[in-house]
Structures are given as C-alpha cells and as structure tokens.
Amino acid sequence: MTRDHLSLAVVIGSGRKGRTGATVAQWFAGQARRRADLRTDVVDLAEFPLPGEPVAQPSADVDRLLAHLTPRLARADMFVLVTPEYNRSFPASLKAAIDWHDAEWQAKPVGFVSYGGRSGGLRAVEQLRQVFPELHAVTVRETVSFHDVWDRFDGDGNPRDPEGCNAAATALLDQLTWWARVLREGRERYPYGGAARRAAAPCLVPAAAGTA
Template sequence: MSDNQLKLAVIIGSVREGRFGPTVANWFVGEAERRDDVLVDLVDLAEVPIGQAAPSASAPTEVLTALGGLTPRLEAADAFVVVTPEYNHSYPAALKNAIDWHNSQFHAKPVAFVSYGGLSGGLRAVEHLRVVFAELHAVTTRDTVSFHGPWEQFDGDGKLLNPEAPAAAAKTLLDQVTWWARALRDAKAIRPYGS
C-alpha cells in the first residue's frame, strides 16, 4: 500500500439469512477496486458474532476475539462505505450494534452509503444513519448509491443488468468519500481531532 492510498472499509450491514447485501457489496467493491487510490477491506458483520446486544467484558472469549479482530480493522480505516438494506423504514439492528460498540473508530472519518430495498431503495435507512454518524463525529457524504428493487437489477451471478448509472453513482460517491478522507487525514496529522 502506498502512502497515497486510503484504507476503505466497506461494511455489509445485514446479517439475515438469505440477505442480498453481499451481492450489492461485492459489486461495489469491484467498482472501488478499479481505483488506484483505495485499498478495500470488506467487513461482513455476519462474520462477527455480536448478535442483537453488545457483549460485555465478561462475554465468551470467542466473541471478544471476533470483536477484537473487527476493532483494529475499523480503527485502521480512513473511510467507510456502509452497505445497508432498509428494515422497517430503518437500518438493521446488527449494524446499529456494531456502530455503537465501535463508536470512537468512526470519529473524524467520512462515511458513505450504498443502500438497497423496495420502492425507497433503502434511502430511509440512510437518512437514519446520517443522524447516528453525526453523533459519532463522522462526516457523511451527500451522494449515495441506492438500488430500488435490486433483485430485478442483478443477474444470478451478481452482475448488474444495466451497470452504467450505478457505476457513475459509485464513482461520484467514491470521489466524495476519498476527498473527505484525505482532508480529514491531513487535518488530523496537523492537529489531532478534538484538541
């Protein structure tokens, strides 16, 4: 990794059985990996056994170990892209739990969103997440990528049937999140956040 590359953590927010998140996330990772200015770390919350409640310090060792493996990955990230569905007009509980458990890892870093769902394309989940990330001292990008009825937009191999518009939206999102990541990383090098 060169000094000019940014570490981009792409977080799959759904952990449900039969979820569509990996299809959307894998497409987005492919778009991000076309760039030479980012190094992508795909973070799948389904691989982290945090369940519906944050574990305490007395949680089983394997839970704390899994969380311990997630924490440095989030800490190392210069920026985040959250891939989220919309559940009941909001975002998944496992995603909220991971955000709350890793509060400080998001401080003074940019967060962008790729959403998917029915008619709304997951945008109501994104609007709820913006408020949460503001509380964590994170900066959210204006532009998102959203898939309305994604099940009809991807083929059985996870490829988009009409990739042009989503690819353009992904480029805009990546341009914004990398701009913020550089600006914030440079600012923190001069003066630590909160000082």
C-alpha cells in the first residue's frame, strides 16, 4: 500500500447464523473497492468469537484469536462497522471486539452501515456513537441504513435500489476518507497521548471543613 492509499476495515458485527450482515458488508466493501485511494479488508467477527469480558491474562485460545484480529484493526486508517439492531442495541460480538482493543481505535474515524426492521438498526448506531468517544475515536455523521433489510437485496446480494444505496455509500466513504487523511497526518506529526490522559487520576477538589 502506497502513502496515497488509506486502509479501510469493514467489520461485520454480527456472528449469528443466518445473518444478513455478510451480504450488506460485501456490498459495501464492493463500493469501497471501486475507489483507487482505498485498500479494503473485510473483518468478519464470526471468525473471532472473543469472550465478552476482557482479562489481563487471556487464555491461549483467545491469544490466538487476537494474534489474527488485532493487527488487522491496527493497520486500518478508518473503520466501517456493519451492525444490526438486537434488542435496541448492537451485537455482543461487536461489543467484545471493541472492548478487547484500545489503541487500535484511537484517533481514527468510524462510520456505520446498519440494518434491521423498521428502525434500520439506527438505535444500535446511536449507542455506538456514545461508545467510541471513550476510545478516542471520531464517529462521522453520514450513515448507510437499510430498513426492512430482508426486502432490500436480491438473490445475488445486490441492492434493489442501487442508485440510492450507492449514493449513500459514496457520501459515507467521502466523509470517512477526509477524516482518515487528516487524522493519519495528525498521528504521524503529533503522537496521540489520549491513552495516558485517560489513565490519569481524576482531579478532586477537597471539601471545605464543615461541609458535606
């Protein structure tokens, strides 16, 4: 990959059998691969069944999973998370992948492609927008959302409304790419110190004598 290229990780958030996420992700990755400035990696979390609770000393099995997953996230200049909505939130597999990593997300842009029933997965996206600031990542405004997703793709995995879907994907990729270039340059010129600041103890002001 040359200096002019950006690395995009398209993360399939659902690991359930019979999921629609793989179809949605492959369509979006196809849109990204049309761009000469991007190198796209589809990261399927079904291949990385991480425990829900990170631990300081993971098992050998978890170490093997992380040895394959973590470098792919670290190489990315930007992310698109392909997520459904489960019980008004996002999948546990996606939460686990987020929580098992830290520096891999920092000072990088994150976009969302959601899908579901009437809500189109947007309630999952709204929750993810609250999660990523804690990881020092930047979420972008543009979102691609498939409402009633089961009716939106044909048997070959192509959207039935390609014009509208492709335009939405282009808008998201344009915005992500802008942020990815700016943030990559920033990381290279000024090493990001967010993790150190987050680990610092909170500043507490002692209460005055005689006050609660």
